[in-house]
Amino acid sequence: MKSTDKHRKIIRAATKVFAKKGFFNARISDIAKEAKVADGTIYLYFNNKFDILLCVFEQELGKLIEHVNLLLDKETSAKAKLEIFITNHLEEMKKNRYLAEVIHIELRQTAKIIREYRKNTFNDYLKIIGVIIEQGQNEGTFRRDIQPDVVQQVVFGALDEISICWHTGSSWPYTPEEVSAQLTSLFQTGLLIPAT
């Protein structure tokens, strides 16, 4: 168990350091210091610096997927599921500032490379949205003229761009609940005021 413990400690430290300085500006010794281990120790658990970043995503996205799937299983309608997904993502990102930043900034660099390797936990996360949309279309709740794979990009992009706002210097007065309500409503019924 001890070794798993250290693995976790390093992951957590790396997430924090990557969020603060960015992957390329982060030094291994920064992570080591943050994790309170020696530089060399890191290489007992990871192959190289980039591997640490990948593991951060694997682990954190994995947890995110597991968690949201648990929540989604409790709901049956696609409409409710979409709301759950949005709410959960925003709450998690509000809670975990470092993860939010690492996803927002570093995931993208990595995504390009990962796409080739297809070690694609990120894609699994995106696909959850796609599947919800498909279900809604089959149920007859969601429009069929908007493609699920378009929606999944749109929703994730929207969530990700929002999720960084809490951690900016500028004031962002909304709570996750407020934003998630707005987003859910926006994606459900749109911006337009229906003509009566």
Add this chain to the structure above:
Amino acid sequence: MKSTDKHRKIIRAATKVFAKKGFFNARISDIAKEAKVADGTIYLYFNNKFDILLCVFEQELGKLIEHVNLLLDKETSAKAKLEIFITNHLEEMKKNRYLAEVIHIELRQTAKIIREYRKNTFNDYLKIIGVIIEQGQNEGTFRRDIQPDVVQQVVFGALDEISICWHTGSSWPYTPEEVSAQLTSLFQTGLLIPAT
């Protein structure tokens, strides 16, 4: 004019190189070679490597802002303007693969830093969306319970996440027109099929 010419050449080369390799993996000598100038020449036009990246954004976002504003001026309704904005962004990103990637990936790294410096052309671009939404609310076309500053993040995030899809290995069969129609419709009337 000659010097402006070289400035432009370097910007263009840098955009390409940054898109291909990412800011941190791009070497000054890569940019110099792509721009067909000597390494040292770059420092006659830019203060340092990061300054080049900033200038890429300043210049490219500046052009984008200028261009979309021209288009928006031709329209009066917020509804039409939002459509224009969406369509234009996707078309531009489809056209300019390098810019799309640089915005998607590098802008985020920079955004964090820029936010502090407030040299904020990016914010100006975002704000255009916000202003459109406000106008729509004042006109009475757009709902007032969804905040303009939320929407601007959402729309940009969505557009940006979509705009990278054309340049991925995986097949993305939709044309900008199709996607922009879907997006526009999604943001206007939402996913739900209205109960009749």
Add this chain to the structure above:
Amino acid sequence: MKSTDKHRKIIRAATKVFAKKGFFNARISDIAKEAKVADGTIYLYFNNKFDILLCVFEQELGKLIEHVNLLLDKETSAKAKLEIFITNHLEEMKKNRYLAEVIHIELRQTAKIIREYRKNTFNDYLKIIGVIIEQGQNEGTFRRDIQPDVVQQVVFGALDEISICWHTGSSWPYTPEEVSAQLTSLFQTGLLIPAT
């Protein structure tokens, strides 16, 4: 006896690993793995990495000296002794590829350092040749105008350069017996065909 056993196991493993990768490229963990002991165990028997190399030479050269001395004691004439020495060295090196390589390559690095420390088993081995030559000169069999300390270098250098040939990729078709016959003859009567 058990501890002596482990010492021997490590020496043998080290000889193999040093031969394969060279002293500097060999890792302690390579030797440990080859010897089937833990890394730390090695430090119960040796002071440091270099000490292992020294012990390899001490031990292997010691055995070589002991063995050749036994053989030499059976002969009386310097002429026969020189032949024995040559034959024995080549046979041993043919038999023990790893030792041959370690002597050929690593001994030289070490020799320079050892020379200063005078912990000089290597010199003892060389000196055997010198003593044979001196005996031959005293007997009146060997010329007195060629210095024993020159000959000892020459003979060892020749043997060592030959002894690696069996372990090279390139074809080396001669048996130790053939080569030792040629070398013995060469050192005894030279290359020239005597004018009749």
Add this chain to the structure above:
Amino acid sequence: MKSTDKHRKIIRAATKVFAKKGFFNARISDIAKEAKVADGTIYLYFNNKFDILLCVFEQELGKLIEHVNLLLDKETSAKAKLEIFITNHLEEMKKNRYLAEVIHIELRQTAKIIREYRKNTFNDYLKIIGVIIEQGQNEGTFRRDIQPDVVQQVVFGALDEISICWHTGSSWPYTPEEVSAQLTSLFQTGLLIPAT
């Protein structure tokens, strides 16, 4: 010409540093300091540390080959040529202590690797001896029962082992002329006093 100049300077510095500390203990910064250039400058002229060592051999052995070939061309008999080769090698090694040590110690490490790459200037040097022996056999001066490829190893091994003696702490009272006379005579007529 300037760049060639710096290449030479680095080669010379590297030869000295490698001789003093050995390849693996030599730091790039040692070589840089000795050559009075910056660390990075070295990489403008060489691919990596090992490449420097290879270039030392290529260059120095190349010069050696060129030089000895010039001398050999002046002689016709194989007997004279062998003498020239021996004398020249010893003189050069006496003159250039650093080269002598680098050949003696580092060449062997490298030789193993080089053998696979066959970038084999060292072999060219050895072959010169072999060719002399063949010529002697064809002329009828040298015995045919001793193989040229055996002799070339023997002669080089002998020379190399001798050539280090001048640079050892221990006293080595002989001049290159004396040693080369002894060696030549040894290889020509052997150790034995001919029975009258």
Add this chain to the structure above:
DNA sequence: GATGAATGAGCGTTCATTCAT
């Protein structure tokens, strides 16, 4: 005695930046 996880000093190499030409 034996282990092997942890340590941290050390070094090869890169590359943004400078400056003599």
Add this chain to the structure above:
DNA sequence: GATGAATGAACGCTCATTCAT
């Protein structure tokens, strides 16, 4: 203004050595 050779600080990674178990 333009060049590109030269610089040297910076950092990822390795591995001999230690020490708690």
